[in-house]
Amino acid sequence: xxxxxxxxxADATLYLELFGIVIIAWQWLRQAVAARAALDGRTGRADxxxxxxxxxxxxxxxxxxLPKVDALxxxxxxxxxxxxxxxxxxxxx
Numbered sequence: 001x002x003x004x005x006x007x008x009x010a011d012a013t014l015y016l017e018l019f020g021i022v023i024i025a026w027q028w029l030r031q032a033v034a035a036r037a038a039l040d041g042r043t044g045r046a047d048x049x050x051x052x053x054x055x056x057x058x059x060x061x062x063x064x065x066l067p068k069v070d071a072l073x074x075x076x077x078x079x080x081x082x083x084x085x086x087x088x089x090x091x092x093x
Contacts, residue, residue, distance in 0.1 A: 011083060039055075
């Protein structure tokens with residue numbers, strides 16, 4: 001905080017993205033647990049395919065989307081005020 005709150009507020013969208021991914025992962029986990037419980041019970045062919053698809057999609061999200069939070073967290077904990085250094089003059093014609 002020695003550089004001021006602007007440094008941290010400048011990346012507020014990254015906070016939203018990080019926590020959005022975490023919340024979606026939590027919801028996929030809940031769905032996968034419910035799908036596994038349904039598959040362990042008696043289900044018809046169509047239902048079994050549906051629940052298997054839920055589990056596969058949850059696995060995809062955890063393998064491809066959830067790892068993105070590592071990079072976002074590193075960026076958010078870095079004290080480099082990169083986004084505040086850009087001035088309008090840098091983008092002028």
